[in-house]
Amino acid sequence: MRLYSFEITDCSLLSTLAFATWLLNIGDGRIGVPDKDEPRDSSWIRTPYSLLISPGPDSLQTLIDFVYGDDMLNDPTDIHLSHNRQDIQ
Template sequence: MRLTIGNNTSETEQTKSFAKWLLDLGEGNIGDTDDLEVTIDIPEDLLIKNSVDPLSSLIDFVYPYLLQLYKNQYYFAERAILAPTNEVIHEINEKLLALFPGEEVEYLSSDSICHTDQAKNPSHANLYSPDVLNGLKISGLPNHRLILKVGVPVMLLHNIDQQNGLCNGTRLRITKLAKRVIEAEIISGGNIGTKTYIPRIT
């Protein structure tokens, strides 16, 4: 995890303190061991105390004033939510997407079975129906159904154009949504502010 230290002295001290706590936690220097169980005191400012809807509280904490600032290219570049599982990420993404104004645009992956495979094994067509295949959610493979709105941040999962900064992990902010192409602005890396077009990829 990288921590950016700003010019503000108070902010710098807070960041250094958090960095030290995080390193100590990772190295196992925090907490008392008792029968292989460890109790760790987490600083109060890192706790989410809303037990009714903790994800909404987390979103409000990480993305304050979202509706006023979501068009600012630096707003999302400085913020991210990390989660332990893809299921949690999908839930956060759905809640966050609902907060954005505008109309949703749905993009679907190709959902037909290759005809050459059907000729070799006709039973595979019944065994692996498009409904089953479209329901799979596998790490590293995009979901069948992608819903976006103008203004939302996205992250590339594959290298598309390394020379122009479109690499795995590059973050972008959607500026236009067309039927077969997405216009976006790069918000991370060396090409911040550059507009780019992402076509439908086979």
Template sequence: MEKTFGGKTVLLGGDFWQTLPVVPKGSREDVGGASINMSPIWDHCHVFVLKQNMRIKDSSSFREWVLAIIDGKLPTSRLEEEEESSWIKIPYDLLIPPGENPIQNIVASTYPNLLTKYID
């Protein structure tokens, strides 16, 4: 009898809302239908749910914005050549301002005080 993944344990991590598959020119329904939880192998998976999202724990405006996206409560817009409205405006206070060293800006924003707190 064949076993899923050849009987090997496979760990898949992530938030399916943030790691959706790419379906060229696909609609929202097409993207949702291509996600792993719609696959025949999904019946062979054991799902473990984290109780606390550490990435959004301390940022209430970001948390509320992400939850509003997931719930479909934010207005969307479309580009002229697109049929479906799927663009969401990111609030200015959630953007990292551009600068001379964009990588350093991202690291500094994501990990404030990294050099003084990396041991903690």
């Protein structure tokens, strides 16, 4: 849901699809090394370097902008947070 956007560029679409696939693979148990202490319930997952936000003075703002986007940050409404939006089907 959070990866969905009407205003996405082709370049962003490719990286968003790669990220979504990575998340789905984690959820399906295809990515991760079982934890030695709890191999049935836990796995260690290595985050690809391309998904990391570099440390720096603006890193927190960069993360906030990435997660919430301009629309939600500039005009926060209940519609932006709703799980039942009519335009997403």
